[in-house]
Amino acid sequence: xxxxxxxxxxxxxxxxxxxxxxxxxxxxxxxxxxxxxxxxxxxxxxxxxxxxxxxxxxxxxxxxxxxxxxxxxxxxxxxxxxxxxxxxxxxxxxxxxxxxxxxxxxxxxxxxxxxxxxxxxxxxxxxxxxxxxxxxxxxxxxxxxxxxxxxxxxxxxxxxxxxxxxxxxxxxxxxxxxxxxxxxxxxxxxxxxxxxxxxxxxxxxxxxxxxxxxxxxxxxxxxxxxxxxxxxxxxxxxxxxxxxxxxxxxxxxxxxxxxxxxxxxxxxxxxxxxxxxxxxxxxxxxxxxxxxxxxxxxxxxxxxxxxxxxxxxx
Numbered sequence: 001x002x003x004x005x006x007x008x009x010x011x012x013x014x015x016x017x018x019x020x021x022x023x024x025x026x027x028x029x030x031x032x033x034x035x036x037x038x039x040x041x042x043x044x045x046x047x048x049x050x051x052x053x054x055x056x057x058x059x060x061x062x063x064x065x066x067x068x069x070x071x072x073x074x075x076x077x078x079x080x081x082x083x084x085x086x087x088x089x090x091x092x093x094x095x096x097x098x099x100x101x102x103x104x105x106x107x108x109x110x111x112x113x114x115x116x117x118x119x120x121x122x123x124x125x126x127x128x129x130x131x132x133x134x135x136x137x138x139x140x141x142x143x144x145x146x147x148x149x150x151x152x153x154x155x156x157x158x159x160x161x162x163x164x165x166x167x168x169x170x171x172x173x174x175x176x177x178x179x180x181x182x183x184x185x186x187x188x189x190x191x192x193x194x195x196x197x198x199x200x201x202x203x204x205x206x207x208x209x210x211x212x213x214x215x216x217x218x219x220x221x222x223x224x225x226x227x228x229x230x231x232x233x234x235x236x237x238x239x240x241x242x243x244x245x246x247x248x249x250x251x252x253x254x255x256x257x258x259x260x261x262x263x264x265x266x267x268x269x270x271x272x273x274x275x276x277x278x279x280x281x282x283x284x285x286x287x288x289x290x291x292x293x294x295x296x297x298x299x300x301x302x303x304x305x306x307x308x309x310x311x312x313x314x
Contacts, residue, residue, distance in 0.1 A: 014205070014268075015027060015028050015182055015185060015186075015306060015309065015310070016182070016205065017178040017182060017302070017305065017306070018073075018077050018080060018175075018178070018207070019171045019172070019174035019175035019177075019178055020034065020036065020080050020081050020083075020084035020171070020174070021036070021081065021084040021085050021088050021167075021171065022036050022037045022084060022087075022088040022170070022174070022301075023035050023036035023037060023084045023087070023088070023174060023301050023305070024174050024177060024178045024181075024301055024302040024305040024306075025076070025077070025080040025084075025305060026178070026302070026305040026306045026308070026309040027050055027076070027309055028306075028309040028310045028312070028313040029050070029313050030049060030050050030052070030313060031047060031048070031049060031050060031309050031312035031313045032047070032048050032049075032050050032076060032080070032309055033045055033046065033047045033048075033304075033305045033306070033307075033308030033309040033312060034046045034048070034080045034083050034084060034087075034305065035301045035302070035304040035305035035308060036083075036084045036087040036088055036301070037088070037297065037298075037301050038087060038088070038090060039088070039089070039090055040090075043300065043301055043304045044087050045304050045305065045308045046083060046087075047308050047309070047312045050072075050076060051072055051075050051076050051079075052072050053068040053069075053071065053072050054068065054069075054072075056068075062262055063255075063258050063259065063262055064258060065258070065261065066257045066258035066259070066260060066261025066262065067253075067254045067255075067257045067258055067261075069261060070257050070261070071107075073207075074107055074110065074111070075103065075107060078098070078103065078106050078107060078110070079097075079098060079103065082097065082098050083097070115250055115253065117154060117158070118151055118154060118155060118215065119218075119246070119249050119250060119253070120246055121150075121154065122147050122148075122150035122151045122154060123147055123242070123245070123246055123249065124242070125146075125150045126143055126144075126146040126147040126150060127242060129143075129146045130143060134146070138226065138227075138230070138241065138242065138245050139226070139227040139230045139234075140227070141223055141227075144219070144222050144223040144226065145223070147219070147222065148215075148219035148222075148223070151215050151218070151219060152215065155211070155212075155215060156286075156289075159208075159286065159289045159290055160289055163289055163290070169292060172290055172291055172292040173291075173292045173293070173294045173295070173298050174294065174298050174301065174302065175201075175290060175291045175292075176201035176291035176292050176293055176294045176298075177196075177201075177294035177298040177299045177301065177302040178302050178305075179199075179200065179201050179202060179203040179206065179287075179291060180196045180197065180199045180200070180201055180294065180299060180302070181196050181299060181302040181303050181306050182203060182306070183196075183199035183200060183203065184196040184199050185306055185310075187199075191303045191306065191307065192303070193296040193299040193300055193303070196299050196302075196303065197296070197299060201287070201291040201292070201293060201294070202284045202287045202288070202291065203287070204264070204267055204268045204271045204276070204280040204283065204284065205264060205265075205268035206283065206287055206290075206291075208283060208286050208287050208290045209264055209267075209280065209282075209283025209284070209286070209287070210260060210261070210264050210283075212282055212283045212286055213260035213263050213264050213283070214253075214256055214257055214260040216260075216282075217256050217259050217260050217263070218249075218252070218253070218256050221252060221255075221256060222249060222252070225252065226245055226248065226249070229248060230245075263279065264283075266279075267279040267280045268280075
């Protein structure tokens with residue numbers, strides 16, 4: 001048996017990660033490792049258990065697991081970002097750890113900002129288009145077409161704008177390093193900057209692709225479900241009607257994220273299939289904005305994170 005085959009057999013089914021401040025967080029099943037480049041050049045690696053809701057059997061079932069996975073990913077990601085920020089400036093990591101209250105508050109603010117930016121704002125811009133005579137009422141397809149257009153414009157503009165911030169650009173370089181190392185690992189390559197550098201900085205299971213799936217599914221579901229729901233109940237007052245629809249849209253984000261999760265799992269698993277390539281293509285194109293080419297030192301950090309997570313899981 002070749003070394004490549006042994007490595008593939010030893011590898012978990014999937015690994016995933018996230019770029020953090022001057023570092024990378026990697027996950028292998030029930031463990032995660034946060035690797036951060038300290039100011040003195042040393043790489044700090046912190047290994048932790050993965051916080052998960054999956055201890056409940058219901059949250060492991062297809063089309064029910066997506067939203068819990070999204071929530072636990074946000075919890076672990078916020079904690080990893082907080083840890084990396086303290087290590088990158090050589091503060092005491094324990095002193096800088098978020099307590100439960102601050103973690104919940106940060107999570108609520110993050111979710112609220114995302115929903116406000118990508119659900120509430122596009123809806124009310126579409127209301128303006130209705131007032132201007134360019135869209136029908138909320139039960140028309142034209143209204144939701146405008147809503148979808150503005151969702152995508154806001155998403156692309158947001159990513160494009162923050163990519164010009166120098167600190168964010170470095171995070172995007174670590175994001176590219178994370179993808180290259182994951183590709184090398186999944187292909188059974190020896191993990192080193194030289195072997196990882198040649199792999200793509202784009203990956204079909206990226207969180208950017210997931211967000212794009214969420215937006216796409218939301219556009220399709222809103223276009224058909226909202227008019228259908230209005231046949232059962234439709235407030236007569238203009239403001240109440242739109243507040244009701246926005247509330248419905250917010251609630252629908254749970255099944256939408258569940259569907260989007262299954263789509264990205266399927267597309268990532270069969271990424272060589274022509275249909276899955278088509279599904280993945282828009283997400284990969286978006287990653288041209290959210291990833292940048294890393295240097296060898298950044299790839300070293302990503303390797304340290306992946307090795308730390310995999311060894312801890314073993």
